[in-house]
Amino acid sequence: MASRKETILQFLAENEAAFTAAEIAEQLDLDRANASRYLNELYKSGEINKINGRPVRYQKLIVMESIIEEEAFSKLIGSDASLKMMIQQAKAAILYPPNGLHTMILGKTGTGKSLFAECMYKFAVESNTLNDEAPFISFNCADYAQNPQLLYGHIFGVKKGSFTGATEDRDGLLKKANGGILFLDEIHRLPPEGQEALFTFIDKGEFRPLGESGTVTQVSVQIIGATTEGTESLLSTFKRRIPMTITLPPLSERTIEERYDLVTTFLQQEAYRLGQKIVVEREVLSAFMLYQPEGNIGQIQRDLKLVCAKAFLHYRTQNHDHLQISQKDLPLQVQKGLLFIKEAPESMERLIDMKKSNFSFLPASQERILSETDPAADMRVYTAIDQKVNEISQGEVPDNIELETLLQSDMEEYFREYVEKLSMTDIHQEIIPQEISRLTDKLYDVIEERLSRKYDGKARFAFALHLQSMIERVKEHRNIVHPDLNDVRKRYSKEFQVAIELSGIIEEEFNIELPFDEIGFITMFLTIELGETPNQKEHMVEVFVLMHGNSTATSMLETAQELLDMKYGYALNMPLTMEVQKMYEQLRKLVLENQAQYTSGILLLTDMGSLTSFGNMIYEETGIRTKALSMVSTPIVLEAVRMASIGRSLEDIYQTCQSNFENMTRQMIQTDDKKPQAILVTCFTGEGVAAHIYNRIKLNINENKVKIIQLQFLHREAFKKKIDDLMEEYEIKAIVGTVEFNYQNIPFFSAYDIFENEKLNLLRRIVDEEVPVEQIVSSLEGQLVHVGSVQKLILLLQKMVHEIQSQMQTILEPGVDIGIILHLAFLVERLKTGNFDRHFPEREAYQKQHRLEMDIVKTAMLKLEKEYRIHIPTDEIAFVVQMLVNNQMN
DSSP states (O other): OOOHHHHHHHHHHTOSSOBOHHHHHHHHTOOHHHHHHHHHHHHHTTSEEEEOSSSOEEEEOOOOTTOSSOOTTTTBTTTTTTTHHHHHHHHHHHHSTTTOOOEEEEOOTTSOHHHHHHHHHHHHHHTTSSOTTOOEEEEEGGGGTTOHHHHHHHHHOBOTTSSTTOOSOBOOHHHHTTTSEEEEETGGGSOHHHHHHHHHHHHHSEEOOBTOOSOOEEOOOEEEEEESSOSTTSOHHHHTTOOEEEEOOOGGGSOHHHHHHHHHHHHHHHHHHHTSOEEEEHHHHHHHHHOOOTTHHHHHHHHHHHHHHHHHHHHHHHTOSSEEEOGGGSOHHHHGGGGGGGGOOTHHHHHSOTTOSEEEEOOOOOOSBSOOOOHHHHTHHHHHHHHHHHHHHHTTOOTTSOHHHHHHOOHHHHHTTTTSOOOOSSOOTTTSOHHHHHHHHHHHHHHHHHHTOOOOHHHHHHHHHHHHHHHHHHHTTOOOOOTTHHHHHHHTHHHHHHHHHHHHHHHHHHTOOOOHHHHHHHHHHHHOOOOOOOOOOOOOOEEEEEEESSSHHHHHHHHHHHHHTSOOOEEEEEOTTSOHHHHHHHHHHHHHHTGGGOTTOEEEEEOSGGGGGHHHHHHHHHOOOEEEEOSOOHHHHHHHHHHHHTTOOHHHHHHHHHHHHHHHHHTSOOOSOOOOEEEEEEESSSSTHHHHHHHHHHTTSOTTTEEEEEEEOOOHHHHHHHHHHHHTTOEEEEEEESSOOOBTTBOEEETTGGGSHHHHHHHHHHHHOOOOHHHHHHHHTTTOOSSSOHHHHHHHHHHHHHHHHHHHTOOBOTTHHHHHHHHHHHHHHHHHTTOOOOOOTTHHHHHHHTHHHHHHHHHHHHHHHHHHTOOOOHHHHHHHHHHHHHTBOO
16 A cells, blocks of 8 residues: 555646645645645655745656757756756756746855856757747846846836936846846845836736836746845745745755866866866865865865966966966965865775876866856956966066066065165166266255155165166166056155156156156155164074874974984874864964964974875965975984074975985985076066176076076065075075075175176186086095995085085085095095094084084084994094184185
8 A cells, every 4th residue: 555655746746737735635635734744755855846935836747758868957067966856946947837937046155056047048948948049148136236226227128218317218138038038146136126026027927117107018038036145035925926946055065076076177177278288286186175165166166267377377487388286376275175184085085096196187178067157258367367478578578587476476575675785885887887876866865855864875776776777678668567556656655756756857867758667666765764684593493293193293203302402393293083174273373373483484294194285284374484294204303303403494404304214215325316506696676687687697607507597586485485496406506686685505695796706706616616526536546445436435425515514504615625525535544444543632622612513514424434334533523624614605
């Protein structure tokens, strides 16, 4: 015997009409409350349709057997899962005789309501409910919400003379949609009179345009409305006339498979639009699948568009052969998705191959749809980047200038450091022509009088450099856009007025016309205070040890601290029961509480898993430069803490620990991976002064041996990060520029220095400094007989001396390093034969005076002692330290 639920289902299947719960209860002799409960259960299981209204009605599912090829909903992501029931409702609304059911689509922002309405229209055409020429008109009521009269007129039309400016009759959207569908997005923004007119049309199929008092217009239009506000904000009389309500689920209720489809489909579409391969890191896919965007699917699309635009910018400016997206390119809120890796469904591993580090998306045809927007609109961001890159490139910017920096520069933040230190007594005639020097003095007389301020020689020299390049740029019709010009005009109105006066003097002197952007640059020179500031010693790099387990990190760090006899670094343990996001918040809170102490950066030492993703997120959220190393051991922690405690830089510690890790895993010393050398040339605008410096260096340096890289000078932290990135590819021999920048062990030369022959020769010697290994080996053959391979010894000594200089943050006079290498080579020979009786005079006092240097050299010698099974006496270490200390470049 059939159950009551099966009886109701059979009854509906045998009838075309829709019935209320009361009608079904009466027909089948059931209790009304029970009938209502069974009907709701059948609806929730997707076995019948529910037509909202007063009263609610139910009907059988309508299956379109006549449709041979249905595509409208099949390409919609989630059509066979989260959206299955909603699609059945939509089909029923379209197919309901005679002209379909007016429908309301509910859903939070970004759930895809507009796209769903477009799919309903496509289904109507596919099912022959509408002909191919039937219109689909889409209109967002929010666009005119502040003007109810205009909004009403857009939908219903306007009669000539109905209001001021109505000079002719104008058809509304209802008339234009005749025979088709009118989609009204944000329908809750319709004013009450608009809702009343719309439900009158729904009831009678007729309406009156604004200002029409007599004739009515009759049309056949199916209304689809959409709202993020629910139906509470709509008039009850209007709601009752919308029989079908479809609620789209938020992203949190979509399956992980659908999230994967959304992300990969978008990347596939962008590859298709650009005609270029897109390669993404595994962490990028994982982050997009797991983060929680407030704006649902729409925000995922926006965030993906952003990272694709960044990748496209890099692709265009770096001349790469494809687009590359890595974790560091992701917005912080997306990166935080990696915090949920531990709680990710098991299906993640099936969707994303954890053995692959990169995934490629080729420009093949599109199979799924995310939106039906105008293709030109989808390409707008890429077109804008393309145009901007072309504009800058055509402005004769040197090839080595970072175009991305020009496009993304934050003017005021780093402008103040453009001329922080340019010391001089007289303007150097070799770089500043006499007429520029004379005009600079004339201008500063005006400036000091108008602003009642005094500017020193540094300010005048810096302005003279800028003035010269500015005049050259204007004469050559090249222009640099000042992106914050309006802000500068408002914030520094007094200085801006003086800058306008100065521009008149400059224009008259050189018969040129300065654009307002250049006046903005002049204004900013006038706002800079160049008082003497003492050099402040930067804080040391902070080391954080993050490990899974109840006490792993603590034990590892305590071991390192005990061996070094110091308390330095933080240990954070992550029990296996702890959620990843809780661990991240613990680290984040600790960093924020002590942010002022971490100006030199943070090094994260982790073991595995999601902890390795914390580095980029901490940097994005705090602005503190952060590096992360994974799979670390106690020796790595020991070395990191030791180097940090003696003031070594973040990049130096990171590279050393990375190298040590590689050495430990390969059990061999690498000596053949020498990086190419480079000199960094930097100034505020990226041209002008930099071009002068570039040309000066170019004449004196072999570019086949040393790459000269021109960069804009950003604020210090951003510039440090840029140098860190470059150091992974180059050995930076020197920095030359308009802003003094002492970083790591890289010599700095000012713009003024580089036009002095003595300093230029010093730069040349630094660059030419290279140990002639083959020549040394040849000269020592036959003299060293107890060391085995002479070449192996010299290569080891060469690397060791270089590491010692780096750790001591010193540069030796040319030739001294060769002398030290020869000294050590013969020392090894003597120690192998037991021939040693030298003593350093007053060694204990010297050792106490140079404790740090002794420690560095002694540590470096450990490799030599282990390799040749010798013990190097403390006296000999003191001799080496003395050679290093007494032969440093000033």
